[in-house]
Amino acid sequence: MRYQLEQNEQTISRPQRIRDLELGPMPLGLQFLTKLTAALKRLQIAKGINMLEEQQAWIKLDPRSAHSAELLLCIAQWVDVGYRNYELIDLLLKRFSPKLRRRMPFGDYFRLRMVEAFRALSAEDADTAIEILEVVLKAGRELEDEKLTTLAHFWKARSHRKKGEYDMALHHIVQARSLTQKTSEETMSTAVIQIQECWLLFQKGLHKEALQLLDHAEAVLKTTDYDLALANIESARGRIVRRAGQYTKALAHFDRAIAIYSAQHADHRNLARTLVNAAYTKRLLALQLRKRIDARARRPDRLRSGAESAGNERSRGNLHARYNEICREALAQLERGIEIYTSHGYSSGIGSALLNAGHLHVDSGDIERGAQEALEAYTLALKKNDQILMARARMLQAATENARVDEGLGEDKDIEVHADTAKQYCDEAIALAQHTQNRRLLAGAYIMRGMTAASDFFQEWDVANECAVAASALLGSEDRDHLFEELSALKTLVLRVCGINDTLRAWSEGVLGDKTFQQITEEFAGMVIPKVWMRENKRISRVADRLSISPKKVRRLLRNAGVLDGHR
Structure with a gap:
């Protein structure tokens, strides 16, 4: 939750706080830091936030005091669990001048670097975060500060995950968990770490193990008021069951997560992420409905009685209405997600929401709008060097170009341009995905390339078949969602043509x-x-x-x- 200062009558205004940060230093007692750290350790979220809101001395943090770096690192962790956002960290970091940093004790200097790493991670600069945390972990061998080392592993795991480097992320998250499990006092910290570990197991196709970790973490965290983590667990469950093709069940999990977030964290960017995931799931439900609509439209009414034809028409009308309703709901959730992400300046989130909206618009036939949203998402991703988002944007752009080819818009030469552009976008998507360890991202890029090769313009069936084989090798037995369906459609196209080729070969031989x-x-x-x-x-x-x-x-x-x- 971003706790707006104007919502608390006992607090002072944001502009006044900023002015206070620019005033002279005020000594801060060790007792406050000790209590704040204890509340964080026990995940007493409301208690810790009340302390931060009610005791204003910390905003005049004296960078020369003995515990200033410890306090700043503690505040960064409170930001991580839901208190305000990283802009607060920026204001406090400014108080630590380069001259002062050169005179800081060794341990305090690296605590300050940890804060800078967290700030970079929060601002979508995973590369900088990884670079800083690598240095901290090397120094940690001399510092012999196990808590600092654990936190460094935890944040470094999240930074690698952001880049799609899942093996390295899993290595560091396991290191963090192993360190916390050495003492029974860190049970709650272990539970928080397990939420991140579960997501990485999920990315590796270990769905059962991931769900078990979530159940364990939830059992521990239900004894706390860390509702943000409980919402994260529900959201993670939604993603796991969605991958199994259980869209309605996934949506139920997302709805529960949204309700938890909205109660106390109405503008948290994790709420925005869940809104985008829910909208994405609704699009998949809408696609299933459209298949039913298309299947009924292909049934010849001339074989039906008058009453049967009228009933079929009413049924199709109801399905159309439901399809449009689901799409409207999804677009509304994406719009709200973009609002939240924009308030945080979170480019990757905005880009993801734009891509989901773009797919919905292309599905409904609005190719131009879908293409524009894909371009906006790619531009945002390029600024942050977000290769996962860049690859996803290129795939949507390829889909819009293929749609233009299928629609047969323009002159023949225009169709050729659109077809070639789709092919180029697919190749770029594959190259980008190969720089990550996101196997589903790469599988999706191969499927899109295969569909492009199998288009009526290219009819490159060998290429289409190679892409289908490559995508099949990347998807596991647990993958039963839209990617599995798209791969099946590609295989059907290839098989149908191969069958035609076999038929023509047999005829040429007189069979x-x-x-x-x-x-x-x-x-x-x-x-x-x-x-x-x-x-x-x-x-x-x-x-x-x-x-x-x-x-x-x-x-x-x-x-x-x-x-x-x-x-x-």
């Missing part, structure tokens, strides 16, 4: 089976005419002229191939 020449001619026309129709911008008259056959026959063959609605 006709029991088919007559007329049947073979009809089957061949069914293979060829839909492809020609796509290349002729879906214009039946142009196909008829080019192949010297009647438009009626072209229309019949296209309908039989399932590419025209039954009523056309």
Whole structure:
């Protein structure tokens, strides 16, 4: 929660606090630091925040006092558990001049560096955080400060996770947990660390183990008032079950997380993250609904009675209404997420929300808006060198270019440009994903590249098949969400064409089976005419002229191939 100063009558205004930080130093008692540290250790969140709000002396932190660096590091940890944001850290760090730092004791200097590392991590500068924490961990061997070393491992794990370096992140999170487990007094700290460990196990496909860790952590944290961590646990559960394709169950977890966040942390960026995840899940539910709508639309009404046709039409209308409702709900959640992320200046979060909105707009046919949101997200990611977000943005951009090709918009030369651009974006996405250890990100990039290769423009079936094989190797048995469905669709496309190739090869060798020449001619026309129709911008008259056959026959063959609605 960002505790706004104006909400507490006993506190002073933000501008006054900033002025106070610029005034002369005031001595600060060790007793305050001891109590604040004890509250943090026991995760007595409300007690600690009340101390920070009610006892104003700490904002006049004297950088020359014996415990100033310890206090500043303690405050950074309170920011980490939900008190205000890293802008507070910036204000306090300014009091420690370079001249003063040179005279600081060895241990205090590295505590100050720890604060700078946390500030960098909070501001999305994972590279700087990792660099600083590496130095602190090396110095820790001489400092013999186990608590400092544990915290350094914990923050370094999160920094590597941010970059998609999951092996290194898991190494450091295990180190942090091992250190806390040496003493029974650190049970609560262990539980907090396990939430991060669970996410890394989840990334490695160990879903059962991840859920077990969450259950253990929750049992411990329920004895505290650390509701932010409890919300994080519910959000993590949502992501795990969503990957198994259980979208409704995932949404229930996200809704519970949102309720917990909203009660006390209404503008916390973890709430924004969960809103984005919930919106993403709703998009997947909407896609499932659209498949049902499309399947019903393909059923020929001429085979139904009048009552059955009317019922089918009403059913399709209800599904359409529900589809639109889900999309509106998702977009509203994304808009709220962007508002929260913007208030924190959190570029990666804004970019993620934009990408989810972009997919929703492309799904609904608004290609231009989806393309614009993809470009905005890529620009934000580029500024922060966020390779995961950059790869995701390139995949959405490829999807928009493929959609333009499928729509057949513009002249033939424009279609070629869009197709080539989609291919380029896919290659960039693959290259970016390969710089991370995010296997699903790379699998998604391969699937998008395969779909691009399998388009009617390219028809590069060998490439499509290679991409399908590469993606299959990256997805595990637990992956049963949209990526699994997209991979299955790609494999179906490749298999269908391979089947066509086998058929043509058999005919060329005189293997006709029991088919007559007329049947073979009809089957061949069914293979060829839909492809020609796509290349002729879906214009039946142009196909008829080019192949010297009647438009009626072209229309019949296209309908039989399932590419025209039954009523056309």
